[in-house]
Amino acid sequence: MPGFKLDRRGLLKSGAVLGAGLAMPTIFTGRANAFTNEPTGSSVTLGFNVPQSGAYADEGADELRAYELAVEHLNGGGDGGMMNTFSSKALQGNGILGKKIEYVTGDTQTKSDTARASAKSMIEKDGAVMITGGSSSGVAVAVQALCQEAGVIFMAGLTHSNDTTGKDKKANGFRHFFNSYMSGAALAPVLERNYGSDRKAYHLTADYNWGYTTEEAIRSSTEALGWETVEAVKTPLAATDFSAYITPVLQSDADVLVLNHYGANMVNSLTNAVQFGLRDRMVNGKNFEIVVPLYSRLMAKGAGANVKGIFGSTNWHWSLTDDASKAFVQSFGTKYGFPPSQAAHTCYVQALLYADAVERAGSFNPCAVVEALEGYEFDGLGNGPTLYRAEDHQCFKDVLVVRGKENPTSEFDLLEIVEVTPVAQVTYAPDHPQFAGGQLGACNPGA
Amino acid sequence: MLKLDKKDMRLFIIVALMTILAPFILNPFPEGSGLAQFNAGYPDLMQRFVIFGIFAIGFNILFGLTGYLSFGHAAFLGVGSYAAIWMMKLLTMNVIPAIIASVAIAGVFALVVGFISLRRSGIYFSILTLAFAQMSFAMAYSVLTPITGGETGLQPKVNDPRILDAALAPGATPSAGLFGLEMRDSYELALGNWLFTFNFGYYFAAALMLVAFYTSMRIFRSPFGMMLRGVKSNQQRLNYTGLNSKPYTLAAFVISGMYAGLAGGLLVAMDTQVGPERMFWTASGEVVLMTILGGAGTLIGPVLGAGFIKYMENIISKINESILHQWFYWLPDGLEDLVVGMIYPFIGKGWHLTLGIMFMLVVIFLPGGLVEGGQRIGRWVRGKGRKADATGDKKSTASTPAE
Numbered sequence: 001m002p003g004f005k006l007d008r009r010g011l012l013k014s015g016a017v018l019g020a021g022l023a024m025p026t027i028f029t030g031r032a033n034a035f036t037n038e039p040t041g042s043s044v045t046l047g048f049n050v051p052q053s054g055a056y057a058d059e060g061a062d063e064l065r066a067y068e069l070a071v072e073h074l075n076g077g078g079d080g081g082m083m084n085t086f087s088s089k090a091l092q093g094n095g096i097l098g099k100k101i102e103y104v105t106g107d108t109q110t111k112s113d114t115a116r117a118s119a120k121s122m123i124e125k126d127g128a129v130m131i132t133g134g135s136s137s138g139v140a141v142a143v144q145a146l147c148q149e150a151g152v153i154f155m156a157g158l159t160h161s162n163d164t165t166g167k168d169k170k171a172n173g174f175r176h177f178f179n180s181y182m183s184g185a186a187l188a189p190v191l192e193r194n195y196g197s198d199r200k201a202y203h204l205t206a207d208y209n210w211g212y213t214t215e216e217a218i219r220s221s222t223e224a225l226g227w228e229t230v231e232a233v234k235t236p237l238a239a240t241d242f243s244a245y246i247t248p249v250l251q252s253d254a255d256v257l258v259l260n261h262y263g264a265n266m267v268n269s270l271t272n273a274v275q276f277g278l279r280d281r282m283v284n285g286k287n288f289e290i291v292v293p294l295y296s297r298l299m300a301k302g303a304g305a306n307v308k309g310i311f312g313s314t315n316w317h318w319s320l321t322d323d324a325s326k327a328f329v330q331s332f333g334t335k336y337g338f339p340p341s342q343a344a345h346t347c348y349v350q351a352l353l354y355a356d357a358v359e360r361a362g363s364f365n366p367c368a369v370v371e372a373l374e375g376y377e378f379d380g381l382g383n384g385p386t387l388y389r390a391e392d393h394q395c396f397k398d399v400l401v402v403r404g405k406e407n408p409t410s411e412f413d414l415l416e417i418v419e420v421t422p423v424a425q426v427t428y429a430p431d432h433p434q435f436a437g438g439q440l441g442a443c444n445p446g447a
Numbered sequence: 448m449l450k451l452d453k454k455d456m457r458l459f460i461i462v463a464l465m466t467i468l469a470p471f472i473l474n475p476f477p478e479g480s481g482l483a484q485f486n487a488g489y490p491d492l493m494q495r496f497v498i499f500g501i502f503a504i505g506f507n508i509l510f511g512l513t514g515y516l517s518f519g520h521a522a523f524l525g526v527g528s529y530a531a532i533w534m535m536k537l538l539t540m541n542v543i544p545a546i547i548a549s550v551a552i553a554g555v556f557a558l559v560v561g562f563i564s565l566r567r568s569g570i571y572f573s574i575l576t577l578a579f580a581q582m583s584f585a586m587a588y589s590v591l592t593p594i595t596g597g598e599t600g601l602q603p604k605v606n607d608p609r610i611l612d613a614a615l616a617p618g619a620t621p622s623a624g625l626f627g628l629e630m631r632d633s634y635e636l637a638l639g640n641w642l643f644t645f646n647f648g649y650y651f652a653a654a655l656m657l658v659a660f661y662t663s664m665r666i667f668r669s670p671f672g673m674m675l676r677g678v679k680s681n682q683q684r685l686n687y688t689g690l691n692s693k694p695y696t697l698a699a700f701v702i703s704g705m706y707a708g709l710a711g712g713l714l715v716a717m718d719t720q721v722g723p724e725r726m727f728w729t730a731s732g733e734v735v736l737m738t739i740l741g742g743a744g745t746l747i748g749p750v751l752g753a754g755f756i757k758y759m760e761n762i763i764s765k766i767n768e769s770i771l772h773q774w775f776y777w778l779p780d781g782l783e784d785l786v787v788g789m790i791y792p793f794i795g796k797g798w799h800l801t802l803g804i805m806f807m808l809v810v811i812f813l814p815g816g817l818v819e820g821g822q823r824i825g826r827w828v829r830g831k832g833r834k835a836d837a838t839g840d841k842k843s844t845a846s847t848p849a850e
């Protein structure tokens with residue numbers, strides 16, 4: 001087409017225009033609001049970003065149920081659940097600061113890219129002022145960093161890796177769930193009491209970030225008891241058949257097998273281990289034992305009778321008998337017909353804690369919320385007295401050590417609580433080596 | 448000077464206008480209305496449209512022209528992303544070095560993979576590329592954790608070296624930019640109930656997409672492109688004439704790898720985070736879907752396909768049950784539940800199902816992809832009807848159907 005000749009003069013001209021365009025950053029100014037997505041109408045939007053497909057879809061579905069329940073309670077519907085037992089009475093049941101809560105949902109697919117895309121669309125399109133959810137540490141870390149950049153609050157869902165509030169901690173991110181270190185610290189004394197201090201452990205570890213930090217935590221706390229770690233083998237996350245990894249265990253002189261696996265991985269590896277007769281073995285004159293550091297009811301259900309007598313740790317269990325847990329199980333059960341999982345519990349609590357922090361701060365501004373949550377002590381949410389530590393935004397509370405029940409009475413009654421490990425025993429210094437290397441930074445309100 | 452013929456020029460101008468006006472085109476529904484759910488004009492998704500457009504354009508240079516079906520192209524996307532994030536961590540948050548590095552390193556990686564994989568053709572080639580991609584994924588996920596950050600991936604940290612950048616203001620976090628402009632800077636224009644967002648990162652990526660589109664046009668029309676088409680239609684005959692086709696296929700492979708690297712680099716520039724699942728085989732499959740859905744071997748097809756799939760992924764997957772109930776609240780109770788129950792499997796987590804159905808319909812009824820659909824509508828509008836259909840539209844820019 002003859003009209004599109006680009007001569008020297010034209011090039012100079014367009015170059016000048018382009019340059020002028022680039023040199024005018026004032027054109028691109030952010031929103032006029034005081035902070036990202038400041039709610040101005042009669043409602044406020046929260047973003048529930050959970051895995052609805054993929055390996056953790058079960059957990060995700062339960063998380064979403066919990067969020068819907070929390071929104072119902074916060075908006076004044078239902079029986080109020082744990083709002084009645086919560087030590088803070090700032091919540092009135094009229095939404096948050098009088099604004100009705102609306103929510104948007106997204107599917108993380110347990111992939112950090114997808115989770116971030118979903119969270120970004122909640123922030124940019126739907127105007128969400130807080131993002132919560134997730135069922136894997138990789139996703140939690142990725143979304144937490146995004147929320148820090150965008151200037152919204154992130155209330156982590158189920159994430160157990162040390163890094164979420166360790167080397168990847170962020171000022172805008174908060175975690176209620178416990179972590180690998182706490183699992184190790186809570187399990188070790190129980191293991192010593194039941195299995196003695198002279199054991200040889202063999203670790204099978206899921207080959208990703210959470211697996212590494214869990215292995216490290218369990219190793220260091222059991223080695224402190226006098227246990228010896230014979231071997232630690234990494235298994236691919238996508239593996240479904242673990243027999244090739246179990247056979248070497250039979251040939252070693254280990255007498256304890258630690259499965260640093262979660263979800264379907266743990267179901268399969270434990271089933272394989274039991275099939276290979278590990279639990280009937282006698283090594284070094286001792287009965288062979290299996291330990292699963294992070295337990296959940298959904299996993300116990302998948303592994304069936306194989307979990308009987310196996311120790312592990314958990315954040316919360318529906319059979320707890322304090323008022324708060326009973327109130328939560330009651331209202332969740334009424335609505336959905338079965339007891340909530342620990343994932344549901346932590347998500348429900350996170351939603352309540354966020355709403356309460358906004359109420360107390362009197363503002364949705366992320367910096368005000370951060371200030372309200374930092375160093376906040378509360379009770380009545382199912383875990384006893386709890387502290388949101390200011391240094392790393394990690395909750396410190398009692399940890400449950402559980403064991404697979406020998407005679408379950410129903411399909412939900414699979415775990416029994418062996419011990420409630422007091423919070424002092426699982427507390428660590430913020431600069432503990434397993435958590436070192438991160439910086440919280442300053443809160444970012446966006447805009 | 449642009450050296451395009453009239454038809455191509457028209458296509459190029461249309462594409463350029465559409466990318467420039469995208470914030471308007473993609474936000475047709477006013478804020479707060481029920482249909483606002485279907486608006487796609489927010490920065491993140493617009494950026495994804497053009498970035499995956501680049502990815503698919505590059506893939507189409509290989510698949511559309513030579514017919515070599517690479518099933519591991521996401522590996523180059525991932526390698527480009529990792530290269531870009533490391534440039535940001537080590538050198539500067541300015542995106543220029545990051546993008547140059549991502550293209551260069553993806554190109555070198557493509558040269559290695561292509562050199563080995565192109566020893567075979569057909570299904571064996573596909574399997575080889577798939578194996579390379581899965582290998583890259585597995586290594587990034589575990590063995591190479593010190594370089595790739597494993598499952599958690601990599602993000603710029605406050606205490607990264609960034610030797611070319613001035614120290615951050617206290618409390619500030621590093622964010623990607625271009626000479627002082629940040630990628631996430633946006634200007635919002637409110638017109639009545641409509642809200643349009645003009646995002647700097649989007650326009651930056653869109654400019655690169657236009658360059659990439661133009662380059663691919665020139666390749667399609669060049670003697671080199673003709674040679675690649677020759678490889679597709681009959682490689683054996685080409686070899687018998689005494690031509691060695693391997694340098695051509697290898698060049699096409701490397702070019703398309705560099706396109707993927709550019710897309711990977713841009714993904715990091717827009718959203719400074721990399722995770723290994725970017726290289727997973729489903730990501731490689733996705734670009735194949737995009738190209739076939741849009742129309743393999745056509746110029747604009749891959750861009751349309753990319754836009755279509757990203758739209759489904761980001762918009763359909765966010766419709767949930769309560770939104771459905773809002774839509775159908777006017778129906779009688781029982782009927783409302785029935786309608787919601789019937790639609791529910793196709794939305795939210797069921798978006799894959801919807802996409803699968805659409806993909807089957809397109810492949811069965813429109814073998815040339817969405818482009819063929821557009822052509823049919825165009826012909827129907829022009830009233831040529833069946834006549835042109837019977838003789839075939841040879842003159843069209845998009846005349847090569849999917850394999």
